Amino acid sequence: MTPPLAALLAWIPFIHPLHLPEGARLWMFLPLAACVAVVYRATRARTARELPRATLKTFVNIVVGMCLIAIAAYAIHEGVLRFSRG
Numbered sequence: 001m002t003p004p005l006a007a008l009l010a011w012i013p014f015i016h017p018l019h020l021p022e023g024a025r026l027w028m029f030l031p032l033a034a035c036v037a038v039v040y041r042a043t044r045a046r047t048a049r050e051l052p053r054a055t056l057k058t059f060v061n062i063v064v065g066m067c068l069i070a071i072a073a074y075a076i077h078e079g080v081l082r083f084s085r086g
Contacts, residue, residue: 033062 020028037059045051 029066030063033066034059037062 037055041051041055041058045054
């Protein structure tokens with residue numbers, strides 16, 4: 001057995017996850033949000049014609065919503081740090 005094939009067969013995804021650079025981890029949210037938007041809209045669409053626009057709208061809603069949640073969590077975190085010092 002060749003060494004690359006042996007390494008591939010020995011790789012267990014949940015035990016040895018794929019290494020991503022530090023800056024790339026957050027960007028993996030965008031494909032995840034796109035997949036969720038496509039699947040959600042594919043189950044809700046009445047015709048295939050309305051699917052692209054509805055999917056894009058859902059994708060933007062997911063991304064903006066998650067950004068607002070992140071900003072709110074950061075603000076709460078900073079508030080707790082500021083008021084717990086004194």
